Amino acid sequence: MGNARFLEGEFSLEEIKNAVWACGGDKSLRPDGFTFKIFKRYWDLLRDDIWGLVKHFEAGVIGSVIDEVQSTYVEGRNILKGPLIVNELCSWSKNKKRKMLLFKADFNKAFDSMNWYFLDSIMDQ
Numbered sequence: 001m002g003n004a005r006f007l008e009g010e011f012s013l014e015e016i017k018n019a020v021w022a023c024g025g026d027k028s029l030r031p032d033g034f035t036f037k038i039f040k041r042y043w044d045l046l047r048d049d050i051w052g053l054v055k056h057f058e059a060g061v062i063g064s065v066i067d068e069v070q071s072t073y074v075e076g077r078n079i080l081k082g083p084l085i086v087n088e089l090c091s092w093s094k095n096k097k098r099k100m101l102l103f104k105a106d107f108n109k110a111f112d113s114m115n116w117y118f119l120d121s122i123m124d125q
Helices: 003-008 013-022 036-041 043-065 081-095 116-124
Strands: none
Touching (some): 013 043, 036 043
């Protein structure tokens, strides 16, 4: 299976079972208190319910935690979009003989550690 298909494909029942068996028996999957020991012991009885939970997770949860600006590993998005936009901006600046300052910051990670007064000062200059 290719990498893209592997990343975009659904989990198989075997993969789910392997994940359950890889967890410690005294760990709880949810706040209801059922431990992995219970899921392992009653696997044949509970596997369809577990399969349904995983399907719910794939359908609703994953989509809500991937930001709309993420450009990779999401169907219809391309990792080259960012560099292509930067290339277009550089070409535009060169053709117009305009000076340009480029910088990249991950604002989600840098927001609390960035000196905003310094950044404003640089942008003003």
